[in-house]
Amino acid sequence: MSLHAQLSPEAQERLNAQRRNSTISAIVVSFLVLVLLGLILAFIFLEPFLKETPVIVSYSASVNDEDNIEQKKMTNSVERKPSAPSSSMAKVIAANTSSPTAVPVPEVDIPEPSTDFGDGDDFGDGWGSGGDGGGGGGFGNIPSTMRKRCSAQDRAARLQENGGTEQCEIAVVKGLDWLQKNQNKDGSWGNKKKAGMTGLAILAYLGHCETPLSEKYGETVLKGITYLVNLGVKKKGRLVDGNEPNPMPYEHAIATYALGESTTFCKQLGLNIPKLQEITQRAGQYIIDNQHTRSGGWDYGYSEDGKRGGDLSVTAWQIQALKACKHTGMDFRNMKGAISKALDYVADCQHSSGGFAYNTGGKSHSKDGFYTLTGAGMLSFQMWDKENHAAVRKGAKYASANAKFGYKTADCDLYGHYYLGQAMIARGGPEWKNYNESFRDDLIKNQGKDGSWGKPGVGKNNNAVGAEFVENVVYRNTLCILMLEVYYRFLPGTGGG
Incomplete structure (x- = not known):
């Protein structure tokens, strides 16, 4: 006989109820687990789609520095009108993205051209009378100045406000059109000293706020920047075409200055041009590392210990280039110390009359004794926040009393007068008003129908050293354009310090 345990009906009912509750609880827990897993997976896979679209800066048209910057949503691709970039250019621009591919990069071991590059004197001494500057007045606050010069409405207002005219803007656009039509297929300008000529052309476009995104000139600007970047890749940071020692520091500094401004613009616009920042940093550091150790200036061939010690013409370009590099926000070793020594050198070049000589020996660059580097010396201080030095x-007093301009006279030294234009507008007041009236209309009057300027001065008897700007049409056209952009390219000074 076997014994069997048997539950009472009440106990059986309680057991069944417990089983039902356990089943329901298990189902609920399982459902909650599935919901939780779904949320985790959604967070992982949907996160990239929830990120905010990058913004592109649109420059305010208002004259006030405190204007708010309008922000526009930016699509994932860059659209350029009226035509798309060529296949080689299409790889260069990306909005806030990285790219392993640049425009075709030349191999480093490509032979360097060394023929037909000038004798050095026309680019060395000849370029020693001034040149394109980094901008007095507002250079220390370049985001504001860039924002302002990017508005056609603001440019027109500042032209009138600062002594310019509608004809100035017309002349600038005609000049930029000429440059566009005469750009080489590889993106450069000129047939020799191409790094320097290309740098000047890029500065002329950026001075009018024409960037790689510009509707009319975007492709032109992009090709020019790319040419310099590829040159820097090939030459390991040096932006020169040949091996002549005299032109080298001019070309490298002008091209570095152009890439410095290009980097700042592209960073603000969210554009990525492969290798641009890398080459800009290497080029700027090369200038700092090759400063003359004794004088504090810069010399031909970037000699660090040569007996000559450099000259103000070469030095002023390095000072401008380093200011543009500094404003990129990148780090450069010993930047502060290099500029301090450089400004001491510039001060030593000033003559007792107030004019700035070619070097510390007091040499004038003009056949009539005028110190043609006066604007270069003034601007060197102004760009580094020493406008009251x-x-x-x-x-300024020396220039007001002695500077003369006449496009078809011996005093048409475009190189020196472009420096003076920037330095004097940074001074402002009567000094700028009088100087502006001495060159503005005469410069515009001598522009040709095709947008270019003819040979200035009276040939070899000009009151300047060297004939580079007389014979080189790209050189003189870029200087003339830059002179007429001075009204809005940088914020003017308030006058008298």
């Missing part, structure tokens, strides 16, 4: 005040 005694050297600037003395230089």
